[in-house]
Amino acid sequence: EAGVTQFPSHSVIEKGQTVTLRCDPISGHDNLYWYRRVMGKEIKFLLHFVKESKQDESGMPNNRFLAERTGGTYSTLKVQPAELEDSGVYFCASSQTDFNGYEQYFGPGTRLTVT
């Protein structure tokens, strides 16, 4: 069974540009989460999808961030326009539909550098 995949693994963009991160969860997992780790800080929750619906987006920093999950499969996280403070590692995680104690499976992350 394939794990959670994320693309790209690294992205370097200039301030003001747009970047789109993609996450493919484990097949059949309805729950999809996005997290971010800014250098030197803790991993922080951004948002949670259940299928294609946003269950909780309380962690999204501002309206420059837009997450979608069309069809309830893969998800994208777009940053437009990017700012220097958006640099960090963006993780995606998924968990199965049936309750399993909130166990989440993480992807390798996308390292975003804004210059």
Add this chain to the structure above:
Amino acid sequence: AQSVTQLGSHVSVSEGALVLLRCNYSSSVPPYLFWYVQYPNQGLQLLLKYTSAATLVKGINGFEAEFKKSETSFHLTKPSAHMSDAAEYFCAVTSSGELTFGTGTRLTIIP
């Protein structure tokens, strides 16, 4: 609100020595607790989880953690460190799905 405190951002132990990584949590409701490990250039891998069953939880690679409600702690231990244990370790708490992480502890193994 929930929070996690990991004492020691860097911990060094000799190969074969006891590994002890500390985690204290704060939660107003019964928590679910996790330890994740991140090896270089890899994603987060679940080591073990506490879900209100046994207070002593055994995980992969010889790690275990004990849930102590009175101390609000969930420390991670391994009796004998191996070179392959060098990684960053994260403690996390949740009661609703969204994970709250500590700042992580980087474990170095001294040959």
